[in-house]
Amino acid sequence: MKRTGTRVPPGADEDLARVLDSGSFAEALRAAVAHRRLTLHELQQRLASAGVRVSATTLSYWTRGRTQPERADSLRAVTLLEDILALPGGSLARLLPPPRPRGPGCRVRVTAGYRQLWEPAETLSQLIEEVGAPDQDRLHIVSGHDRLAIDETGARRRMSLSFVLRAQADRVRRLLVFLHEDEGRPLPQVSVARGGRLGRVRWDGGTGVLVAEVLLDRLLARGETAVVECLLEFAADAPRKSLWERRFGQPMKHYLLEVDFDPAAPPVRCYRTTRDSIQQPARDVGEVEIDSAGHGHLVLLDVPNGCHGLRWEWA
Incomplete structure (x- = not known):
């Protein structure tokens, strides 16, 4: 039996x-x-x-x-x-996760929301296809929390990316994390701190586009939630940076960005920035105070599609 x-x-x-x-x-x-x-x-x-x-x-x-x-x-x-x-x-x-798309008729199509945020979009499509189609319509990111550490030279050292997820369908198992690095820079070290384990990672060094697969700790049924935290470690010879923005391909209820500067070498000014697509320049929409510990942050509610983050100026 x-x-x-x-x-x-x-x-x-x-x-x-x-x-x-x-x-x-x-x-x-x-x-x-x-x-x-x-x-x-x-x-x-x-x-x-x-x-x-x-x-x-x-x-x-x-x-x-x-x-x-x-x-x-x-x-x-x-x-x-x-x-x-x-x-x-x-x-x-x-x-078993849902079947992966196969064959010439199953090429991954990046939605319009993501197409406005990644250039070239064809590179992102190719990397997603290599990893497997994302659960874009099956998994909603309710909120996000990024924390970036900047050293005394103004270079990024490490970053945590946290996601609160809610399944829009049954048998949701994967989250795809997208990142854009400067062209020609080495691949940052990617790991998963909680909520899952790292799957396949695809990287195009010529354009700096990275796609990382996170395999959740459990299958999610419709309506169930999960929390995932990813860690990025940047190369020791990273250049000085003056902007961090998250690219939102779907609306998000809540977003928190924290930037920790070296207290001995903070920027002279910091601004909240936004833009609707990657083709537009980031525009300042308000100044952000950096405290004595070198900490600045941004809180957004009901976040629309687009690029939102912080920009800072060095002395």
Whole structure:
């Protein structure tokens, strides 16, 4: 009889129970294979005896998250794997993300809101396509919080990017983070501090466009929320900067930007800036005070599409 329910089989270790509950498909498959002490070759043979041919290389890719089961025969293999590994029915299948777009007719189209914010937009489209189509219509960013550290030379050293997310549909698993660096600059070091783990990162050094995939700690059902924090570490020889702005491809309820300057070398002035698209120059809309600790911040409510941030002037 087919097993049903979500209980972990008796004897399963805590790690397996955890990943079956909130991990990714790759993590759960890897943990289940390790728990049953089976080799990928043995799994391949058992699948073949049931009439499903999957190579050991493909199974390895599945356990490492390099590829995912999508075709009908691969999805049948997932069902058989649940039986072979003595897992509850559907426990692996429910962890599968939506299929990735394939073929010439499935090229990612960047929405108008993002097209106005990234130049060239074709580069962003290509990088997103390499990572996989974003859940732009399935995941809403309710609020954002950026915190940037500037050293005594005026260069960026590190930055945290935080997101409060709400799922607009079921089975939402990924967040794509976009960043634009100066052309020719080295790739900043990207990591995920909480709320998920880093997936694929794609970078075009010629244009400075970066797309990073964050795999959330759990699948989100419609209406559920999550908090994600990403960290950026910039190269030691980074140039002096005088502007930081976040590019909003969709409206956001709340946004907080904090900039921490070296107290011994603060800017002489700081301004709030805005612009509707990347093709326009940033315009000042108000002065921001830098306190004695070198801290300045910006709070926005009901943020519209466009670029919003802070600009500062050095002595």
